[in-house]
Amino acid sequence: MRIVKSPRRIQNICGELKRKGKIIGYVPTMGYLHKGHLSLIRIAKKKSDVLIVSIFVNPTQFGPSEDFKKYPRDFRGDRLLLENEGCDFLFVPRIKDMYPEGYLTFVNVEKITGTLEGAMRPRHFRGVTTVVAKLFNIVQPDLAVFGQKDAQQAVVLKKMVDDLNYGIKIIIAPTVRERDGLAMSSRNKYLSKEERKQATVLYEALREAERLISKGERSPNRVISRMTNMIKKQPSAQLEYIAITDAHTLDLLNKLKGEVLISLAARFGKARLIDNIAVKVN
Numbered sequence: 340m341r342i343v344k345s346p347r348r349i350q351n352i353c354g355e356l357k358r359k360g361k362i363i364g365y366v367p368t369m370g371y372l373h374k375g376h377l378s379l380i381r382i383a384k385k386k387s388d389v390l391i392v393s394i395f396v397n398p399t400q401f402g403p404s405e406d407f408k409k410y411p412r413d414f415r416g417d418r419l420l421l422e423n424e425g426c427d428f429l430f431v432p433r434i435k436d437m438y439p440e441g442y443l444t445f446v447n448v449e450k451i452t453g454t455l456e457g458a459m460r461p462r463h464f465r466g467v468t469t470v471v472a473k474l475f476n477i478v479q480p481d482l483a484v485f486g487q488k489d490a491q492q493a494v495v496l497k498k499m500v501d502d503l504n505y506g507i508k509i510i511i512a513p514t515v516r517e518r519d520g521l522a523m524s525s526r527n528k529y530l531s532k533e534e535r536k537q538a539t540v541l542y543e544a545l546r547e548a549e550r551l552i553s554k555g556e557r558s559p560n561r562v563i564s565r566m567t568n569m570i571k572k573q574p575s576a577q578l579e580y581i582a583i584t585d586a587h588t589l590d591l592l593n594k595l596k597g598e599v600l601i602s603l604a605a606r607f608g609k610a611r612l613i614d615n616i617a618v619k620v621n
């Protein structure tokens with residue numbers, strides 16, 4: 340596995356690979372890799388000739404009071420995992436090369452970035468779309484894999500790729516969970532033992548929502564209130580939101596119909612966790 344720091348260098352390497360007709364598969368990450376990341380990497384590996392993974396904790400997607408500085412990092416561990424996965428290139432740009440002094444250009448997807456996570460984290464998605472647009476221009480992948488764990492991010496990035504004619508195939512991979520259902524996340528590291536135990540309520544509440552819907556419930560408010568009650572029973576949980584939206588447009592629903600996305604965010608101590616499930620309602 341070659342480790343490349345310079346955007347210009349990896350861009351040249353990728354340009355050359357493309358001229359040779361190689362299919363480039365790409366997985367952007369912020370590192371501190373877990374099995375969720377590895378599942379994306381395996382999908383990309385299977386579908387490409389050359390696998391590129393990047394690790395970049397992107398400052399522009401963090402708010403001023405968020406965890407940018409404290410975000411967990413483990414370059415050595417990540418490098419070993421990626422070598423084991425047969426990653427060909429690990430791209431680890433420096434902040435000053437991605438955002439040199441005087442940097443002025445941002446990519447913004449409108450409307451669907453103002454709800455859910457976007458409502459809680461202003462400018463978060465502007466940072467995500469900007470960095471992914473830059474990374475796509477640098478790596479020039481044929482396909483890129485993202486996780487359903489960040490459901491809104493997946494919808495936003497697909498829209499950006501369509502609207503800006505990137506011609507990159509976006510693959511969304513299912514959420515990988517711990518045995519007790521907690522969605523894997525680099526931020527789970529922030530949980531104390533007790534908080535970790537209580538955090539399983541998030542997936543339990545999502546499963547309960549699924550169960551209610553399968554039994555015929557069609558009122559989003561009733562589903563949300565049941566979920567809220569469950570989560571509030573955990574003393575460490577501070578619920579930020581539960582929302583039920585159309586899975587594709589992210590519009591809030593007043594009646595459950597079609598493909599719906601149930602998403603939520605909650606804090607447990609220092610950790611802000613998000614999770615979601617998609618449910619087909621007939």
Ligand code: AMP
Pocket residue numbers: 367368369370374375376378379484485486487488489512513514515516522523524525
């Ligand atoms: P991050 O390093 O948190 O920016 O995540 C990099 C990619 O991994 C994103 O596309 C995430 O959606 C995806 N991802 C993170 N956690 C999981 C998970 N538990 N299952 C599947 N994909 C995930």
